Amino acid sequence: MITFTSVSKTYEDGTEALKSLDFEVKEGEFFVLIGPSGCGKTTTMKLINRLIEPTEGEILCRGREIHTFQIHELRWNIGYVLQQIALFPHMSVAENIAVVPEMKKWDKPRIHKRVDELLEMVGMEPSTYRNRTPAELSGGQQQRVGVARALAADPDLILMDEPFSALDPISRERLQQDIRRLQREIRKTVVFVTHDMDEALALGDRVCLMKDGRVVQIDAPQELILHPANAFVKKFIGDRKSPWMTAVDVMMDRHSRLVADEAETGRRTGGEEPLFLRGEGNRFLGRWEGGTLHRDVPILSHDTRLREALGVFRETECDQLPVLHGKELVGVLSWRSIVEYLEQADAGEAGS
Secondary structure, eight states, rough: OEEEEEEEEEEEOEEEEEEEEEEEOOOOOOEEESSTTTTSSSHHHHEEEEEEOOOOEEEETEEEEEGGHHHHHHHHHHHESSSSSOOTTSOHHHHHHHHHHHHHTTOOHHHHHHHHHHHHHHTEEEEHHOOGGGGSSSSHHHHHHHHHHTTOOEEEEEEEEEETTTSOOOHHHHHHHHHHHHHHHOOEEEEOOOOOOHHHHHHHHHHEETTTEEEEEEOHHHHHSSSOOSSHHHHHOSOOOOGGHHHHHHHTTTTSSSSSEEEEEEEGGGGGGOOOEEOOOBBEEEETTTTTTSSSOOOEEEOBHHHHHHHHHHHHHSEEEEETTTTTEEEEEEHHHHHHHHEEEEEEHHHO
């Protein structure tokens, strides 16, 4: 959706803030920019909605150079959430959310409906909160209103510049979970700036780690953890593993004793452990148990994070679950293997 090609930014005093950036933010992706102070992550974000102009290079939005957009047209299709949310203090919650729809001249019934939808979406009961002022809200509630305001006109892209860094840890973690859930539901493209590696790894589909105005590595969280590009990436990430590892990283592979080809079922007796059956091309067929093939069984996606997988195990009360990539059976994950892995990781962090 957003493409940077050889983008650089040099200020009048000669400071090189960005040096030939090349990357793409995909449609519907949660893309996180992170790095040390002064690395250029916020400058990179501000180039997208033209709060800053590049010195060199090209930035495309859905294949169109952003300078060919009218500035208001560009920004109306981009939601923006800041650390200091800056709600208008004299306006109600509903009025704050309605700012951009009113500028777009939406009619009042449409705006009223949209405000209520968004308040419900961010976990705030409309009848309770729509007429309150910002001074009557907690910091976390104000940030929720800020997110709702950014979504109000149904923008294609949302920019979030360290939106949770001023919150207490409990509110911050809750909002991180909520914004990730919300993004998965509405499938908006999000570019998110943070200085917190835990936050980046927990939220991002991909994480872009920057240093001195350059991109050092762009990868999925588990790839950054498992395959850091260099010593800087390894040091910046530190010893972080467990919360961001996925089912694939910890599972037994497709050659596990719990996996069998369809033809093998005739050689098994009903007293053995359940088997996960695969057909041609490793296509998952179901669970073989007690001489019967059960097709409607709980599964895990290959990219399910371990913490989420634990929740599935609790809900289903299964001891093992098949791990699928699309329709392909890639292995088996057990409750015990997750617990043992997390215990080892926690023990390692405690000893470091």
